[in-house]
Amino acid sequence: xxxxxxxxxxxxxxxxxxxxxxxxxxxxxxxxxxxxxxxxxxxxxxxxxxxxxxxxxxxxxxxxxxxxxxxxxxxxxxxxxxxxxxxxxxxxxxxxxxxxxxxxxxxxxxxxxxxxxxxxxxxxxxxxxxxxxxxxxxxxxxxxxxxxxxxxxxxxxxxxxxxxxxxxxxxxxxxxxxxxxxxxxxxxxxxxxxxxxxxxxxxxxxxxxxxxxxxxxxxxxxxxxxxxxxxxxxxxxxxxxxxxxxxxxxxxxxxxxxxxxxxxxxxxxxxxxxxxxxxxxxxxxxxxxxxxxxxxxxxxxxxxxxxxxxxxxxxxxxxxx
Amino acid sequence: xxxxxxxxxxxxxxxxxxxxxxxxxxxxxxxxxxxxxxxxxxxxxxxxxxxxxxxxxxxxxxxxxxxxxxxxxxxxxxxxxxxxxxxxxxxxxxxxxxxxxxxxxxxxxxxxxxxxxxxxxxxxxxxxxxxxxxxxxxxxxxxxxxxxxxxxxxxxxxxxxxxxxxxxxxxxxxxx
Numbered sequence: 001x002x003x004x005x006x007x008x009x010x011x012x013x014x015x016x017x018x019x020x021x022x023x024x025x026x027x028x029x030x031x032x033x034x035x036x037x038x039x040x041x042x043x044x045x046x047x048x049x050x051x052x053x054x055x056x057x058x059x060x061x062x063x064x065x066x067x068x069x070x071x072x073x074x075x076x077x078x079x080x081x082x083x084x085x086x087x088x089x090x091x092x093x094x095x096x097x098x099x100x101x102x103x104x105x106x107x108x109x110x111x112x113x114x115x116x117x118x119x120x121x122x123x124x125x126x127x128x129x130x131x132x133x134x135x136x137x138x139x140x141x142x143x144x145x146x147x148x149x150x151x152x153x154x155x156x157x158x159x160x161x162x163x164x165x166x167x168x169x170x171x172x173x174x175x176x177x178x179x180x181x182x183x184x185x186x187x188x189x190x191x192x193x194x195x196x197x198x199x200x201x202x203x204x205x206x207x208x209x210x211x212x213x214x215x216x217x218x219x220x221x222x223x224x225x226x227x228x229x230x231x232x233x234x235x236x237x238x239x240x241x242x243x244x245x246x247x248x249x250x251x252x253x254x255x256x257x258x259x260x261x262x263x264x265x266x267x268x269x270x271x272x273x274x275x276x277x278x279x280x281x282x283x284x285x286x287x288x289x290x291x292x293x294x295x296x297x298x299x300x301x302x303x304x305x306x307x308x309x310x311x312x313x314x315x316x317x318x319x320x321x
Numbered sequence: 322x323x324x325x326x327x328x329x330x331x332x333x334x335x336x337x338x339x340x341x342x343x344x345x346x347x348x349x350x351x352x353x354x355x356x357x358x359x360x361x362x363x364x365x366x367x368x369x370x371x372x373x374x375x376x377x378x379x380x381x382x383x384x385x386x387x388x389x390x391x392x393x394x395x396x397x398x399x400x401x402x403x404x405x406x407x408x409x410x411x412x413x414x415x416x417x418x419x420x421x422x423x424x425x426x427x428x429x430x431x432x433x434x435x436x437x438x439x440x441x442x443x444x445x446x447x448x449x450x451x452x453x454x455x456x457x458x459x460x461x462x463x464x465x466x467x468x469x470x471x472x473x474x475x476x477x478x479x480x481x482x483x484x485x486x487x488x489x490x491x492x493x494x495x496x497x
Contacts, residue, residue: 006497007462007490009439010447011355014371019350022372026346026379 078256078294080269080278081246084237085262087171105158109188112151121197124149128193130213133300137319138199139312142207145200151193159185164231173234179224187219205288207306207316214301225252232257256301258294270295272302272317281310293317349393350375352464353400359447359463360404360456370407374400397464398474401456408452446493454489461486 014022118124125132127149161183168176192213199207230247236259238246260267264282270293271277277295288307293314295302302320306313353374357367378399447455460466460474468486472479 004462004490006439006443007458007493009443010358011351011463012358014350014354014368018354018368018371022350022375023346025372026375 078258078275078277078296079250080258080260080267080280081233081236081238082260082264082267083262087235087237090171105160105163107156107158108153109156110152110154110190112153112193115148115150115196117146117148119147121147123147124195124197127151128195128212130192132195132197133211133302133320134197135199135209135316135319136321137315139201139308139316141202142199143202144197145206146196146198148196148198149193150196152191154188154190157187157189159183159187167235168231171235173231175240176231176234178231179227181222182228185220185223187217190216190218192216201308205306205308207304207308207313209316209320210303210305212301214296214299226250256294256296265289270314270317272320277317279310279314345392346375349396352393352466353396356397356400356459356464357404359459361407362444362448366407370400370403374403377403393464394466394470394474397460397466397470400464401460401474404456442497443493446496449496450489450492454485454492457482457485458489458493 116127118127121132121134121144124147159182161178161180164182165178168178192215194210194212197209199209201207226247229250229252230243233243233246234240236257258278258280260278260280261282264280267278267280269276270279272293272295275295275297277293280292280294281289282292283289289309291304291306291308291310291313293302293304295317302317304313304317304320306316308316350371354367354371357370361367361370374396378396381399447458450458457471457475460471461468466474468479468482471477472482475482477485
């Protein structure tokens with residue numbers, strides 16, 4: 001308000017000297033902190049995460065899985081599904097705290113602990129027990145800033161149809177029922193070590209490449225995957241007709257569902273060396289436009305997260321060998 | 322909760338943005354600096370505490386929880402604690418006679434004289450407010466925070482924030 005202008009009399013811009021001095025103080029800490037930072041924890045896509053948790057626990061099949069015991073998940077396709085953030089709001093309004101709902105149904109069988117920094121890609125490959133694929137093309141002056149590995153992790157999820165039905169009901173999904181016989185079913189998820197390589201483009205921009213061997217999901221063969229998949233898609237926010245069509249058409253044995261965060265500005269299917277992937281552009285508050293590309297080969301799943309721009313991110317992804 | 326630390330976080334990290342810290346720095350630095358200018362008497366102290374705030378935030382930025390607060394709210398919460406620690410250590414507020422020290426680079430001498438005069442007056446009046454009122458004025462007019470963000474940072478209700486601010490502004494206006 002104009003009559004409040006006098007209240008701003010004390011405001012001023014930082015002097016250039018102070019800006020430069022402070023930036024100079026922070027820069028060394030920047031590198032040091034980056035070198036010791038934990039695996040990225042920011043939940044800027046909180047809605048996605050929360051829904052993922054719900055999906056992964058109450059509806060284990062929504063994340064592409066296999067229908068036979070001790071079968072290896074083979075992610076061939078990556079498909080993006082937009083998340084409807086209002087669903088999370090509605091769950092919260094119903095006082096359905098997802099963590100509380102699912103916590104008792106997940107047992108950690110193998111916990112690798114915190115990610116471990118390694119000094120070279122070779123060490124990362126050793127730690128991960130596999131060879132590494134890396135971009136064969138990088139923007140000029142790009143350097144590897146950090147390499148870290150988090151070990152294998154295994155969890156056992158015990159399905160609880162009542163909990164899932166609670167979520168479904170809270171979202172007002174009245175036309176679907178949780179399949180009978182789901183209760184008590186056990187799903188084992190084993191995620192091989194994940195390697196993260198962080199690239200510094202020397203212009204304030206960075207890119208991270210994540211890679212892991214294909215996760216292994218074991219679950220009973222009598223689970224109705226399309227039915228559960230449809231429920232999962234509805235939880236994510238797909239309209240009924242679209243979810244039904246999608247759930248029936250999709251091969252749940254080979255498809256990885258990537259929730260597209262509500263702040264996404266666009267997403268599209270992309271071809272990464274003959275493998276279908278998803279490219280998501282989004283701009284979280286206080287952050288630069290970000291490009292995320294998720295794709296897979298029969299053996300591995302990759303994700304590249306960059307603020308370097310679409311063209312260069314795509315060029316890096318397609319050069320990964 | 323164990324499972325949160327397993328698959329979802331990892332998947333989440335795959336689609337988590339890389340913050341542009343340079344942009345964040347450029348955007349937030351004036352807000353933090355001005356918060357301290359409203360909270361403290363000396364420009365030199367404001368710069369000092371601003372630097373301390375950014376150093377703390379920089380070191381802890383991987384612990385920032387977006388689902389709990391916006392980045393600026395988180396940063397201003399750190400600034401608020403830095404101010405509290407500083408003021409507690411000093412045990413008293415400095416006399417507010419240093420408004421002339423709030424140099425304003427980029428202004429003409431005439432503009433600076435007018436601005437300095439208003440700044441002097443405002444700085445003097447801020448010193449007469451109750452600490453809680455002054456803190457909220459600093460957040461509102463120094464850091465340019467919304468009442469909701471102030472409520473989140475201070476733990477007060479939004480209504481309470483509005484009431485305190487209204488009274489503080491009325492007090493200042495009456496003395497201006």
